[in-house]
Amino acid sequence: MDTKDIQRLIDFIAQSGLDEVNIETSDLKISVKRYGLGAPAGQQQASAPATMPAPVQQSAPQQSAPAPAAPAAAPAPEKKADTSNYITIKSPMIGTFYRSSGPDSASFVELGDEVKPGKVVCIIEAMKLFNEIESEVSGRIVRVLVENATPVEYDQPLFLVEPI
Template sequence: MTTQDIQQLIDFISQSGLDEVNIETNDLKISVKRYGSGAPAATASVPAPVASAAVPAAQTQPVAPTAVSAPTPVAAPKADTSNYVTIKSPMIGTFYRSSNPETPAFIEVGDTISEGKVVCIIEAMKLFNEIESEVSGRIVKVLVENATPVEYDQPLFLVEPI
Protein backbone atom coordinates (compact mmCIF):
# COMPACT_ATOMS: atom_id res chain seq x y z
CA MET A 1 0.00 0.00 0.00
CA THR A 2 1.50 3.30 -1.05
CA THR A 3 1.41 6.58 0.81
CA GLN A 4 -1.07 7.87 -1.76
CA ASP A 5 -3.37 4.88 -1.10
CA ILE A 6 -3.23 5.60 2.63
CA GLN A 7 -4.02 9.29 2.03
CA GLN A 8 -7.00 8.34 -0.15
CA LEU A 9 -8.20 6.01 2.61
CA ILE A 10 -7.93 8.82 5.17
CA ASP A 11 -9.83 11.19 2.86
CA PHE A 12 -12.56 8.60 2.32
CA ILE A 13 -12.93 8.00 6.05
CA SER A 14 -13.06 11.73 6.81
CA GLN A 15 -15.91 12.15 4.30
CA SER A 16 -17.77 9.08 5.58
CA GLY A 17 -18.23 10.38 9.12
CA LEU A 18 -16.70 7.30 10.77
CA ASP A 19 -14.67 7.94 13.92
CA GLU A 20 -12.46 4.84 13.83
CA VAL A 21 -11.41 2.23 11.27
CA ASN A 22 -8.94 -0.65 11.68
CA ILE A 23 -7.68 -2.59 8.66
CA GLU A 24 -5.32 -5.54 8.97
CA THR A 25 -3.81 -7.77 6.28
CA ASN A 26 -0.92 -10.23 6.35
CA ASP A 27 1.63 -7.52 5.66
CA LEU A 28 -0.06 -4.30 6.82
CA LYS A 29 -2.01 -2.99 9.78
CA ILE A 30 -3.69 0.45 9.67
CA SER A 31 -5.65 2.15 12.41
CA VAL A 32 -7.34 5.48 11.59
CA LYS A 33 -9.03 7.48 14.35
CA ARG A 34 -10.68 10.87 14.37
CA TYR A 35 -10.67 12.91 17.58
CA GLY A 36 -13.34 15.61 17.84
CA SER A 37 -13.88 17.61 14.68
CA GLY A 38 -10.20 17.66 13.63
CA ALA A 39 -8.61 15.75 10.79
CA PRO A 40 -8.17 12.00 11.20
CA ALA A 41 -4.91 10.59 12.48
CA ALA A 42 -3.48 7.45 10.96
CA THR A 43 -0.92 5.02 12.24
CA ALA A 44 0.45 2.19 10.23
CA SER A 45 2.84 -0.61 11.03
CA VAL A 46 4.40 -2.79 8.38
CA PRO A 47 6.25 -5.98 9.35
CA ALA A 48 9.09 -7.37 7.24
CA PRO A 49 8.24 -7.57 3.54
CA VAL A 50 6.41 -10.72 2.47
CA ALA A 51 7.48 -12.54 -0.70
CA SER A 52 3.91 -12.89 -1.95
CA ALA A 53 2.16 -10.27 -4.06
CA ALA A 54 0.33 -7.44 -2.33
CA VAL A 55 -3.27 -8.12 -1.36
CA PRO A 56 -5.71 -6.06 -3.45
CA ALA A 57 -7.91 -3.65 -1.51
CA ALA A 58 -11.03 -5.56 -2.58
CA GLN A 59 -9.86 -8.62 -0.63
CA THR A 60 -9.23 -6.82 2.65
CA GLN A 61 -11.84 -7.13 5.35
CA PRO A 62 -12.31 -4.77 8.27
CA VAL A 63 -11.20 -6.14 11.59
CA ALA A 64 -13.38 -5.67 14.65
CA PRO A 65 -12.11 -2.66 16.62
CA THR A 66 -10.02 -3.46 19.65
CA ALA A 67 -9.73 -1.39 22.78
CA VAL A 68 -6.91 1.08 22.25
CA SER A 69 -6.23 3.76 24.78
CA ALA A 70 -5.69 7.25 23.42
CA PRO A 71 -2.39 8.92 24.27
CA THR A 72 -2.62 11.04 27.37
CA PRO A 73 -2.06 14.68 26.44
CA VAL A 74 0.57 16.51 28.46
CA ALA A 75 -0.92 19.42 30.39
CA ALA A 76 -0.20 22.85 28.96
CA PRO A 77 2.06 25.11 31.00
CA LYS A 78 0.28 27.39 33.43
CA ALA A 79 2.64 30.34 32.86
CA ASP A 80 1.90 33.06 30.31
CA THR A 81 2.92 31.53 26.98
CA SER A 82 1.93 34.42 24.73
CA ASN A 83 5.55 35.35 23.99
CA TYR A 84 6.66 31.75 23.27
CA VAL A 85 6.96 30.14 19.85
CA THR A 86 5.70 26.59 19.44
CA ILE A 87 7.60 23.98 17.45
CA LYS A 88 4.93 21.70 15.98
CA SER A 89 5.05 18.24 14.47
CA PRO A 90 5.17 18.36 10.65
CA MET A 91 3.78 14.80 10.38
CA ILE A 92 2.05 11.92 12.09
CA GLY A 93 4.38 9.43 13.75
CA THR A 94 6.24 8.48 16.92
CA PHE A 95 8.20 11.21 18.73
CA TYR A 96 11.75 10.49 19.93
CA ARG A 97 13.98 12.93 21.81
CA SER A 98 17.23 11.17 20.80
CA SER A 99 18.55 9.09 17.92
CA ASN A 100 18.69 5.93 20.07
CA PRO A 101 18.06 4.99 23.71
CA GLU A 102 21.78 5.11 24.65
CA THR A 103 22.39 8.69 23.47
CA PRO A 104 21.32 11.87 25.26
CA ALA A 105 18.35 13.90 24.04
CA PHE A 106 18.95 16.33 21.19
CA ILE A 107 17.78 19.20 23.40
CA GLU A 108 16.83 19.73 27.04
CA VAL A 109 14.79 22.42 28.78
CA GLY A 110 17.01 25.51 29.09
CA ASP A 111 19.13 24.72 26.01
CA THR A 112 19.65 27.48 23.46
CA ILE A 113 18.90 26.41 19.90
CA SER A 114 19.46 28.02 16.54
CA GLU A 115 17.46 27.77 13.36
CA GLY A 116 18.16 24.45 11.62
CA LYS A 117 19.24 22.53 14.77
CA VAL A 118 17.76 19.03 15.07
CA VAL A 119 15.34 19.02 18.03
CA CYS A 120 13.83 15.51 17.75
CA ILE A 121 13.09 12.58 15.47
CA ILE A 122 9.65 11.47 14.28
CA GLU A 123 9.32 7.93 13.01
CA ALA A 124 6.70 7.52 10.29
CA MET A 125 6.25 4.21 8.46
CA LYS A 126 9.69 2.92 9.56
CA LEU A 127 11.43 6.10 8.38
CA PHE A 128 13.18 8.28 10.96
CA ASN A 129 12.79 11.97 10.11
CA GLU A 130 14.97 14.57 11.82
CA ILE A 131 12.91 17.60 12.81
CA GLU A 132 14.81 20.87 12.69
CA SER A 133 13.98 24.07 14.53
CA GLU A 134 12.60 26.91 12.46
CA VAL A 135 13.31 29.43 15.22
CA SER A 136 16.25 30.46 17.40
CA GLY A 137 15.74 30.69 21.13
CA ARG A 138 15.74 28.90 24.48
CA ILE A 139 13.74 25.70 25.08
CA VAL A 140 11.17 26.45 27.80
CA LYS A 141 9.12 23.23 27.81
CA VAL A 142 8.99 19.81 26.16
CA LEU A 143 5.29 19.11 25.54
CA VAL A 144 5.47 15.44 24.48
CA GLU A 145 6.78 12.34 26.27
CA ASN A 146 9.53 10.35 24.57
CA ALA A 147 8.40 7.42 22.35
CA THR A 148 4.76 8.53 22.18
CA PRO A 149 2.60 9.00 19.07
CA VAL A 150 2.12 12.53 17.76
CA GLU A 151 -0.30 13.99 15.25
CA TYR A 152 0.22 16.46 12.46
CA ASP A 153 0.58 20.03 13.81
CA GLN A 154 0.73 18.85 17.45
CA PRO A 155 2.85 21.17 19.65
CA LEU A 156 6.17 19.54 20.62
CA PHE A 157 8.24 22.30 22.25
CA LEU A 158 7.84 25.83 23.59
CA VAL A 159 10.68 28.17 22.67
CA GLU A 160 11.41 31.62 24.05
CA PRO A 161 12.72 33.57 21.03
CA ILE A 162 16.06 35.34 21.35
Protein backbone atom coordinates in the same frame (compact mmCIF):
# COMPACT_ATOMS: atom_id res chain seq x y z
CA MET B 1 -9.10 -7.95 1.56
CA ASP B 2 -7.64 -11.01 3.27
CA THR B 3 -6.58 -11.60 6.87
CA LYS B 4 -2.97 -10.54 6.20
CA ASP B 5 -4.13 -7.21 4.72
CA ILE B 6 -6.35 -6.61 7.75
CA GLN B 7 -3.48 -7.41 10.13
CA ARG B 8 -1.17 -5.01 8.23
CA LEU B 9 -3.85 -2.33 8.49
CA ILE B 10 -4.16 -2.89 12.24
CA ASP B 11 -0.36 -2.77 12.68
CA PHE B 12 -0.18 0.47 10.68
CA ILE B 13 -2.93 2.06 12.76
CA ALA B 14 -1.25 0.95 16.00
CA GLN B 15 1.98 2.67 14.95
CA SER B 16 0.33 5.77 13.50
CA GLY B 17 -1.28 6.95 16.72
CA LEU B 18 -4.76 7.11 15.24
CA ASP B 19 -7.56 6.12 17.61
CA GLU B 20 -10.13 5.05 15.04
CA VAL B 21 -10.28 4.16 11.35
CA ASN B 22 -13.32 3.18 9.30
CA ILE B 23 -13.00 1.72 5.81
CA GLU B 24 -16.06 0.97 3.75
CA THR B 25 -16.38 -0.43 0.25
CA SER B 26 -19.34 -1.84 -1.64
CA ASP B 27 -18.83 -5.32 -0.16
CA LEU B 28 -16.71 -4.76 2.96
CA LYS B 29 -16.87 -2.61 6.08
CA ILE B 30 -14.01 -2.47 8.61
CA SER B 31 -13.91 -0.44 11.79
CA VAL B 32 -10.74 -0.45 13.92
CA LYS B 33 -10.66 1.33 17.27
CA ARG B 34 -7.88 1.67 19.79
CA TYR B 35 -8.69 2.21 23.44
CA GLY B 36 -6.10 4.17 25.41
CA LEU B 37 -5.78 4.44 29.18
CA GLY B 38 -9.48 5.04 29.76
CA ALA B 39 -11.46 2.30 28.05
CA PRO B 40 -15.22 2.82 27.73
CA ALA B 41 -17.31 1.64 30.66
CA GLY B 42 -17.70 -2.11 30.71
CA GLN B 43 -14.55 -2.79 28.67
CA GLN B 44 -11.85 -4.96 30.26
CA GLN B 45 -8.24 -4.22 29.36
CA ALA B 46 -6.47 -6.91 31.35
CA SER B 47 -3.82 -8.19 28.96
CA ALA B 48 -5.49 -7.26 25.72
CA PRO B 49 -3.41 -5.59 23.00
CA ALA B 50 -3.66 -1.82 22.53
CA THR B 51 -5.36 -2.27 19.18
CA MET B 52 -8.64 -4.14 19.11
CA PRO B 53 -10.27 -4.78 15.75
CA ALA B 54 -14.00 -4.57 15.48
CA PRO B 55 -15.88 -7.38 13.73
CA VAL B 56 -15.53 -7.46 9.96
CA GLN B 57 -18.85 -7.43 8.16
CA GLN B 58 -19.37 -8.72 4.65
CA SER B 59 -22.78 -7.12 4.26
CA ALA B 60 -24.35 -3.92 3.04
CA PRO B 61 -23.36 -0.75 4.95
CA GLN B 62 -25.37 -0.05 8.05
CA GLN B 63 -25.59 2.83 10.44
CA SER B 64 -24.48 2.35 13.99
CA ALA B 65 -25.77 4.20 16.99
CA PRO B 66 -23.27 6.54 18.65
CA ALA B 67 -21.60 5.11 21.73
CA PRO B 68 -22.89 6.60 24.98
CA ALA B 69 -20.47 9.02 26.58
CA ALA B 70 -18.89 7.67 29.73
CA PRO B 71 -19.27 10.09 32.63
CA ALA B 72 -15.91 11.46 33.68
CA ALA B 73 -14.95 13.28 36.82
CA ALA B 74 -14.24 16.92 36.09
CA PRO B 75 -10.52 17.58 36.60
CA ALA B 76 -9.53 20.38 38.90
CA PRO B 77 -8.89 23.53 36.88
CA GLU B 78 -5.18 24.09 36.39
CA LYS B 79 -3.58 27.47 36.42
CA LYS B 80 -2.10 27.88 32.98
CA ALA B 81 1.18 29.69 32.58
CA ASP B 82 1.15 32.54 30.11
CA THR B 83 2.57 30.97 26.95
CA SER B 84 1.48 33.72 24.56
CA ASN B 85 5.04 34.96 24.10
CA TYR B 86 6.40 31.47 23.31
CA ILE B 87 6.90 29.97 19.86
CA THR B 88 5.66 26.43 19.31
CA ILE B 89 7.65 23.85 17.37
CA LYS B 90 5.05 21.51 15.87
CA SER B 91 5.21 18.06 14.34
CA PRO B 92 5.33 18.18 10.54
CA MET B 93 3.99 14.60 10.28
CA ILE B 94 2.29 11.68 11.99
CA GLY B 95 4.72 9.28 13.63
CA THR B 96 6.58 8.37 16.80
CA PHE B 97 8.46 11.14 18.64
CA TYR B 98 12.00 10.48 19.87
CA ARG B 99 14.13 12.98 21.82
CA SER B 100 17.42 11.27 20.88
CA SER B 101 18.93 9.23 18.08
CA GLY B 102 19.08 6.09 20.21
CA PRO B 103 18.23 4.70 23.65
CA ASP B 104 21.76 5.31 24.95
CA SER B 105 22.22 8.69 23.24
CA ALA B 106 21.75 12.10 24.81
CA SER B 107 18.64 14.11 23.92
CA PHE B 108 18.99 16.52 21.01
CA VAL B 109 17.73 19.36 23.22
CA GLU B 110 17.07 19.79 26.94
CA LEU B 111 15.15 22.41 28.89
CA GLY B 112 17.07 25.66 28.79
CA ASP B 113 19.04 24.80 25.64
CA GLU B 114 19.31 27.46 22.97
CA VAL B 115 18.21 26.51 19.46
CA LYS B 116 18.78 28.19 16.14
CA PRO B 117 17.23 27.47 12.74
CA GLY B 118 18.60 24.18 11.43
CA LYS B 119 19.33 22.66 14.87
CA VAL B 120 17.88 19.13 15.17
CA VAL B 121 15.44 19.05 18.09
CA CYS B 122 13.99 15.52 17.75
CA ILE B 123 13.33 12.60 15.42
CA ILE B 124 9.93 11.45 14.20
CA GLU B 125 9.71 7.90 12.92
CA ALA B 126 7.12 7.43 10.19
CA MET B 127 6.77 4.25 8.13
CA LYS B 128 10.15 2.95 9.42
CA LEU B 129 11.91 6.16 8.31
CA PHE B 130 13.60 8.34 10.91
CA ASN B 131 13.08 12.02 10.08
CA GLU B 132 15.21 14.64 11.84
CA ILE B 133 13.08 17.61 12.84
CA GLU B 134 14.96 20.89 12.80
CA SER B 135 14.11 24.10 14.58
CA GLU B 136 12.91 26.90 12.37
CA VAL B 137 13.22 29.51 15.13
CA SER B 138 15.85 30.92 17.48
CA GLY B 139 15.29 30.79 21.19
CA ARG B 140 15.50 28.79 24.39
CA ILE B 141 13.59 25.51 25.01
CA VAL B 142 11.24 26.17 27.94
CA ARG B 143 9.00 23.13 27.71
CA VAL B 144 8.95 19.68 26.10
CA LEU B 145 5.29 18.87 25.41
CA VAL B 146 5.59 15.21 24.35
CA GLU B 147 6.94 12.15 26.15
CA ASN B 148 9.75 10.24 24.47
CA ALA B 149 8.72 7.30 22.22
CA THR B 150 5.06 8.33 22.01
CA PRO B 151 2.88 8.79 18.92
CA VAL B 152 2.33 12.32 17.61
CA GLU B 153 -0.16 13.74 15.15
CA TYR B 154 0.41 16.19 12.32
CA ASP B 155 0.73 19.76 13.65
CA GLN B 156 0.87 18.59 17.29
CA PRO B 157 2.93 20.94 19.50
CA LEU B 158 6.27 19.36 20.51
CA PHE B 159 8.27 22.15 22.16
CA LEU B 160 7.73 25.67 23.51
CA VAL B 161 10.55 28.07 22.70
CA GLU B 162 11.13 31.45 24.30
CA PRO B 163 12.46 33.84 21.66
CA ILE B 164 15.81 35.44 22.51
